[in-house]
Amino acid sequence: MRVLLVGGAGYIGSHVARRLSERGYIPVIYDNFSTGHRRFIDRFEVIHGEIADYECLRHFLKNVDAVMHFAARAYVGESVLKPREYYATNMTDALTLLNATVDAGISKFIFSSSCAVYGAPEQLPITETTPRFPLSPYGQTKAAFEDALKSYSAAYGLKFVALRYFNAAGADESGMLGELRSPETHxxxxxxxxxxxxxxxxxxxxxxxxxxxxxxxxDYVHVNDLASAHVSALDLLIHKGESDVFNLGTxxxxxxxxxxxxxxxxxxxxxxxxxxxxxxxxxxxxxxxxxxxxxxxxxxxxxxxxxxxxxxxxxxxxxxxxxxxxxxx
Missing domain, CATH: 3.90.25.10 (UDP-galactose 4-epimerase, domain 1)
Structure with missing residues (x-):
């Protein structure tokens, strides 16, 4: 099975690509390399493209069986100062990907969400049913795209898994993959x-x-544990065909x-x-x-x-x- 990793040259996406490959899946990386790194994914098929380019997406979606969406602006503080950019990338452009996916007849979609959707919950620990009250445009766009997935699932038969990461951290044990961003905020x-x-x-x-x-x-969770969760989510969609949302933390x-x-x-x-x-x-x-x-x-x-x-x-x-x-x- 071929899996398109949109934003797959980034920190989490590149780790997921390796885990997918180890499990026998074929990762296909789709990235504009604005923040991703070629050396992280040079062993895989790579497409240099924009998430906002519907025609490019449709062309390459013809040859894949599932989509994992990692591409996003992801700085909470910056999102408060630049909400326009966050809504443009994390919602408008992401909906282009979602539309292209549905139009291509692909029914399996895994979304890189965040615990930022919860805001500052009154009760701990945080479950999947904890009310979502995001405090930043970053968290708001993640929550809004989750809602879009639910609507598309009901209307078009799309099956999705949204994975709400807590604090992703660490690096691959090989020492060849890890966090590399500027500015660093983690x-x-x-x-x-x-x-x-x-x-x-x-x-x-x-x-x-x-x-x-x-x-x-x-709550800090190792990036390779997150990568394994993506493989498990794909297995769930293949064998159960059920949409769902999961918290990922320790x-x-x-x-x-x-x-x-x-x-x-x-x-x-x-x-x-x-x-x-x-x-x-x-x-x-x-x-x-x-x-x-x-x-x-x-x-x-x-x-x-x-x-x-x-x-x-x-x-x-x-x-x-x-x-x-x-x-x-």
């Missing part, structure tokens, strides 16, 4: 860059939250200070830090209830925080040696 790569002296002190936005150490708590939260402490343990280096005021809209705690994914997807994460940090540290060491410039298309 905590773990920022912490490791600060440890190695390749960036300034890591910023901690608020140390007065109602948490044990005063810093925000998040069910265990770690505070910013706990992540920094664990990073110091893994790297054997001190992580300089700077305490800053809270950022507007940052929920104190976000932790996943992954029971539904365990039961129906038969998926559960296999790696914890130390494995996440260890693989991310290995990736940073190798990537620094190679030189970041050589990795960018």
């Amino acid at each position: 905590l773990i790569p920022l912490v490791l860059k600060a440890a190695s002296g390749h960036s300034p002190a890591v910023s901690i936005f608020g140390n007065d939250y109602d948490t044990p150490d005063g810093t925000c708590i998040r 069910g265990t939260g770690f505070s910013v200070l706990e992540v920094i402490s664990a990073a110091e343990e893994v790297s054997a280096l001190h992580v300089p830090r700077l305490i800053l005021p809270r950022r507007p809209g940052d929920p104190p705690v976000l932790i996943c209830d992954g029971e539904y994914a365990r039961k129906k997807l038969h998926w559960s994460p296999q790696r914890g925080l130390i494995e996440i940090l260890s693989t991310a540290w290995k990736w940073q060491i190798i990537n620094t040696a190679v030189g970041a410039e050589s990795a960018v298309c």
Whole structure:
């Protein structure tokens, strides 16, 4: 089975491509390389195209059996400042992909969603039935596209799975795939860059939250565990033909200070830090209830925080040696 990975040259998509290949599927990468990297996916068939190009999509969709959609703008803070761009890419352009998929007669669609759809929930852990109240245009566009999928499923027979990631982190154990973006906004790569002296002190936005150490708590899930979940979601669509939505997380939260402490343990280096005021809209705690994914997807994460940090540290060491410039298309 051939699977089109739209945005497949990015961080999560490239890991998913490898897992699909290992399971006997044929990944086909469709990317404009605005943020993706060719060296991540150079072993696969690659199409250089835009998600907004309906005719290009229709041409290549003729030769695939399922679609996985990763392409999106994904900076929460930026989305508040540039909502127009986020709605254009994450909704208008994404609907072009969805229309082309339906018009091509493809019935299997997997969507890269986010726990940002929940906003700041009052009850924890977060289940799939927790009300969605996204706080940012990023989260709003993810929620809106989920709604579009439900409507298209009811009207056109499309079968979909939306995967709500919690905090994706880590790198492939080989050290050949990992996070590579500019600007970097994710905590773990920022912490490791600060440890190695390749960036300034890591910023901690608020140390007065109602948490044990005063810093925000998040649920970190290894990128290869996320990749495995995508394969499980595709298997579900093939064998069950049922649309569904799943949370993807570990069910265990770690505070910013706990992540920094664990990073110091893994790297054997001190992580300089700077305490800053809270950022507007940052929920104190976000932790996943992954029971539904365990039961129906038969998926559960296999790696914890130390494995996440260890693989991310290995990736940073190798990537620094190679030189970041050589990795960018």
